[in-house]
Amino acid sequence: MSYRSVVDTHEMRHLVIQALIEHGGGGGEPAERITDEMFIGASGLGISSLALLQVLVRLEEQLGFTFEDAAVANASFATVGELVGFVSKLARGSGGSHTSEGSA
């Protein structure tokens, strides 16, 4: 069963926002107040680069999906919406793979 059959865009957005909150994003703001336009970093949710990495690891765990190193290393996303779009795009098959074990 592919990831696409169980997670639609709305669900992906929910997963991303929950992961951001779990790693300190938003300073206690409820998920409903986090919008796509909000910046992820210091000028918005306050997510550090290391915390963002942990967010991506959390999403990998939840989705059973491993992001390709190069895709993430070369990516640029500043806002919540851009992150949701990035994760959705990779998960659709253009920058990751379904795995059950680590790649390192």
Add this chain to the structure above:
Amino acid sequence: MTSVLLTQERAPESGADRGAPLLLLLHGWGMYRGHLFDLTTSYDPRFAVVAAQAPVRMGPGAYRWFDFTRTLDAGPIINDQEEESSLAKLLSFIDNLVEARDPSQLYLLGHSQGATMALSVALQRPARLAGCANVNGRLLGKRVAEAEAPNLLEGMSFYCGHGLHNPIVPLALGHRTRDLVAELGASVTYREYDIGHEITPAVLSDVSTWLTAELDRVPHG
């Protein structure tokens, strides 16, 4: 011990990996094998280029050789267990690589803790290496303590580049590394840059020029 490091590779212009001079790239903390490799057009085409990926995965696109804790004045305090494990894997990887390719010369280029790993390799496998480029790395005290021969690095060439405003590996540690490498008998080219801990195109350009000069100085093949 078998090697488990993932790699990315570029063939030399000669087309034959075996016997060609070999440049091994070691990325820094939180990077991946593509970080230095993506700049391979900068490196002399006579080199076969191999980029090794650190064994500890932090997340997508982010790996480390070892964990560390920052201090304000003494530089980073490292996780010894991870460092020792990664060094053992890297040494095994290099031994296998040299056995397979028999390079005319082997150079290492490391950034940050990749440079620290490269310097440790130089102390552990001096006969394997022709030289080493270290950008914003440092020699680990425990590795220096293991270096028993006073001229262990004699005949090797080092390029040491360090950021004047390096918040991770303070400039003083860059100076100490430069001095220790020289005391161990190596020929050292040292340069400081108006940067922090990063590696910039200007630094890579200098390293690339140095590597080309090394190949010209000691003809290979």
